[in-house]
Amino acid sequence: MDVFTLIAFVSTCFLIFLKASTAIDSISPSEPLPDGKTLISNDRSFELGFFSPGSSGNRYLGIWYKNIPVCTVVWVANRVNPINDSSGMLIVTATGDLQLLSQNITVVWSANSTKAAQNPILRLLNSGNLVLIDGRNGNSEASLWQSFDYPSDTLLPEMKLGWNLRTGLNRRLSAWKNSDDPSPGDFTCEIELQGNPEWVLRKGSKKYFRYGPWNGISFSGVPILSPENQIFSYEFVSNEEEVYYMFSLKNKSLLSRIVLNQTDYAIQRYTWSEETRTWKLWLYLPDEYCDKYGLCSAYGNCDSTQLPACQCFKGFKPKSPDGWSSGDWSQGCVRNKPLNCQAADGFIQFGRLKLPDATHSWVNKIMSLEECRDKCLQNCSCMAYTSEDIRGRGSGCAIWFGDLVDIRQFQSGGQDLFIRMSASELGSKRNETKLKLALLIAIPLAALLAMLILFYYFCQSRGSSEERIEEKKENDIKNEGQDEDMELPVFQVATISHATDNFSLSNKLGQGGFGPVYKGKLVDGQEIAVKRLSLSSTQGVNEFKNEVKLIAKLQHRNLVRLLGCCIEGEEKMLIYEYMPNRSLDSFIFDQIRGKELDWSKRFGIICGIARGLLYLHQDSRLRVIHRDLKASNVLLDDEMNSKISDFGMAKTFAGDQTEGSTNKYAIDGLFSIKSDVFSFGVLLLEIISGIRNRGFFHPKHSLNLIGHAWKLWKEGNPLELAAESLGECFTLSEVVRCIHISLLCLQQNPEDRPPM
Ligand SMILES: *[C@@H]1O[C@H](CO)[C@@H](O)[C@H](O)[C@H]1NC(C)=O
Ligand SMILES: *[C@@H]1O[C@H](CO)[C@@H](O)[C@H](O)[C@H]1NC(C)=O
Ligand SMILES: *[C@@H]1O[C@H](CO)[C@@H](O)[C@H](O)[C@H]1NC(C)=O
Ligand SMILES: *[C@@H]1O[C@H](CO)[C@@H](O)[C@H](O)[C@H]1NC(C)=O
Ligand SMILES: *[C@@H]1O[C@H](CO)[C@@H](O)[C@H](O)[C@H]1NC(C)=O
Ligand SMILES: *[C@@H]1O[C@H](CO)[C@@H](O)[C@H](O)[C@H]1NC(C)=O
Numbered sequence: 124m125d126v127f128t129l130i131a132f133v134s135t136c137f138l139i140f141l142k143a144s145t146a147i148d149s150i151s152p153s154e155p156l157p158d159g160k161t162l163i164s165n166d167r168s169f170e171l172g173f174f175s176p177g178s179s180g181n182r183y184l185g186i187w188y189k190n191i192p193v194c195t196v197v198w199v200a201n202r203v204n205p206i207n208d209s210s211g212m213l214i215v216t217a218t219g220d221l222q223l224l225s226q227n228i229t230v231v232w233s234a235n236s237t238k239a240a241q242n243p244i245l246r247l248l249n250s251g252n253l254v255l256i257d258g259r260n261g262n263s264e265a266s267l268w269q270s271f272d273y274p275s276d277t278l279l280p281e282m283k284l285g286w287n288l289r290t291g292l293n294r295r296l297s298a299w300k301n302s303d304d305p306s307p308g309d310f311t312c313e314i315e316l317q318g319n320p321e322w323v324l325r326k327g328s329k330k331y332f333r334y335g336p337w338n339g340i341s342f343s344g345v346p347i348l349s350p351e352n353q354i355f356s357y358e359f360v361s362n363e364e365e366v367y368y369m370f371s372l373k374n375k376s377l378l379s380r381i382v383l384n385q386t387d388y389a390i391q392r393y394t395w396s397e398e399t400r401t402w403k404l405w406l407y408l409p410d411e412y413c414d415k416y417g418l419c420s421a422y423g424n425c426d427s428t429q430l431p432a433c434q435c436f437k438g439f440k441p442k443s444p445d446g447w448s449s450g451d452w453s454q455g456c457v458r459n460k461p462l463n464c465q466a467a468d469g470f471i472q473f474g475r476l477k478l479p480d481a482t483h484s485w486v487n488k489i490m491s492l493e494e495c496r497d498k499c500l501q502n503c504s505c506m507a508y509t510s511e512d513i514r515g516r517g518s519g520c521a522i523w524f525g526d527l528v529d530i531r532q533f534q535s536g537g538q539d540l541f542i543r544m545s546a547s548e549l550g551s552k553r554n555e556t557k558l559k560l561a562l563l564i565a566i567p568l569a570a571l572l573a574m575l576i577l578f579y580y581f582c583q584s585r586g587s588s589e590e591r592i593e594e595k596k597e598n599d600i601k602n603e604g605q606d607e608d609m610e611l612p613v614f615q616v617a618t619i620s621h622a623t624d625n626f627s628l629s630n631k632l633g634q635g636g637f638g639p640v641y642k643g644k645l646v647d648g649q650e651i652a653v654k655r656l657s658l659s660s661t662q663g664v665n666e667f668k669n670e671v672k673l674i675a676k677l678q679h680r681n682l683v684r685l686l687g688c689c690i691e692g693e694e695k696m697l698i699y700e701y702m703p704n705r706s707l708d709s710f711i712f713d714q715i716r717g718k719e720l721d722w723s724k725r726f727g728i729i730c731g732i733a734r735g736l737l738y739l740h741q742d743s744r745l746r747v748i749h750r751d752l753k754a755s756n757v758l759l760d761d762e763m764n765s766k767i768s769d770f771g772m773a774k775t776f777a778g779d780q781t782e783g784s785t786n787k788y789a790i791d792g793l794f795s796i797k798s799d800v801f802s803f804g805v806l807l808l809e810i811i812s813g814i815r816n817r818g819f820f821h822p823k824h825s826l827n828l829i830g831h832a833w834k835l836w837k838e839g840n841p842l843e844l845a846a847e848s849l850g851e852c853f854t855l856s857e858v859v860r861c862i863h864i865s866l867l868c869l870q871q872n873p874e875d876r877p878p879m
Pocket of ligand 3 (some may be wrong): 233235273
């Protein structure tokens, strides 16, 4: 469309609209139109009026965007019955129906509203929804009819695509035939109801593209919406009453719409760019070869990174090998070994898939994956199963009957699917996995061995190249330490000083309870964190070494690992592994970085801390009370696994606080394992709420965070505590359980608090 026709189009749009509006005013039904004037244009973004699309002279009643220069029609009333002259009247009848009349008073279109109304009012809402309400009781909720229930080719924000199961209403889109004719073309999309509801695009009666079943986060066949997307969010609701998709704008001043495009056979999302004053194409589906419905037929897996794109799944072979190799995949794949339903079949897990067509499927939202597997085995025509919802560690059950079609392989994203196999097929598979397992173990073992040997030679050569005087000193320390079997590497001050750039300020990570912490890099490239213990410590070298050896024996994946120590004269240092993501407090109390931690990550962190603490309290050789558990003492590795740091130091520097005395509770619980439990409770609340316990302030009451949490719990809205930090996806039961546990840990009497 060039500029000239664009302008012409816009002005037609508008001129005809003006004419029509006069008609609305001048010809009223026997009952006056109460809102006759506000009906035609709302104060924000949409207008209702008559328009003539493209080059056609036909006139339609429609809704379009108000404040943008490109005439974009989002809804059409009389799609199939255009008015072919300059007449046209929209009336609200006394009985509460909405009718479009042409000049000789024939009804061109009717809303067919049959609900009796005493005082019908027509309104165009800011959302673009044209609603007919009964003004009798001023209750605008009770709409008699709304245009959002009868979409054309466009889905607007807050508009539901899908079913009202109570009334049987199905809101679906159908494309315009062409840009001159808004009557429904053969390209449609709707949510199809079946065992597992799916969003399907059809060309005529044939399936053209599937979104894939909803998995709690997204549709398994389309890319996951990046959390950075600032334009819109969406939801998919499926319950006894409704099944629908709906999106909402994050910023109400933006414009975004989904439209079905007949010329391209595509579903497109456009967003308005205020800068260029044009619609920008934001999403276009289907956009890949493998999106084509059923391309690889039964048990074929479409992988667009492979040539040819269609591959049979493991355990399957082409039904017609000749056809398959020449690129005719229509026959699909068949099993190498037939199923034997009576004998024990099994399953092979395939990852990162778009799940198969769910027409013949069944779902259950509460079953576990094991129950799901059993359910599938009970029915000989069940061919695959997986979790219905992949949030957290997965929940629910989805199973498929009959041949599996329209599956594709993703490189990232997608979902696991367990495909049924005969026991004999599994046998050969098992041997394969055994071999794989053996390799998995053997290779790292060999690597470890090689590393040990290297390390040994490295130490040897380092020893020989350093100065003799140092050697003597080291010997002194060794003798002093008595134990020749000290497993922990002892570093020299010079090495550490070099690694930390002479303890430069720029390498300082922070100030821990017992001295400053520096980041360092050893000559071999390994990154370390160095804790330089305060000189004021009165401990002797021997005691220190013994303690360090004990700490070194505390090894657990949720404890920061001690790599070695360094003792020279007054100087005492501990060398730890370096944690690239620093400490937990830098995330949870930070508005921006906090967003990186969604609920599943937070839950993982909570579980990690609990495991680490359980180990310290109960499973380790010496029972350790941390005594300073807090967010800044929980470090995060590059995969956001939580690791407790500073453990054991508390004990080390507490003089003679030995195991015996830990059995007695001090008055404030400071020395008991139950005081760690208390700290754990506080930490839990902080992780859930993203608010510091210290410095918490609530405008309505003077409680601290703990009191506030307890208040919310008693009032029955514990989730309010978590509102800010959880993001959009979380498992309700997990959040509530964590809050519950934290409150149990925070009980006044230490004996009431549960052990880790
Ligand atoms: C308008 O449409 C009617 C019915 O299709 C047709 O009979 C009539 O001739 C048309 N009028 C004009 C002016 O095209
Ligand atoms: C308009 O109505 C008259 C009768 O009132 C009828 O003769 C004529 O055919 C109608 N015109 C159209 C276009 O339907
Ligand atoms: C209203 O009913 C008529 C006759 O049954 C039908 O042709 C028309 O499509 C209906 N209109 C709407 C908006 O459903
Ligand atoms: C919403 O978008 C408008 C226009 O892009 C922008 O000026 C405004 O700051 C945004 N508001 C928010 C809350 O992001
Ligand atoms: C269909 O898409 C093409 C480009 O992809 C675009 O030029 C055209 O305007 C679209 N049609 C509709 C009705 O949106
Ligand atoms: C297996 O499932 C199919 C599809 O739901 C069903 O028709 C069939 O009756 C089931 N068979 C058994 C034995 O339950």
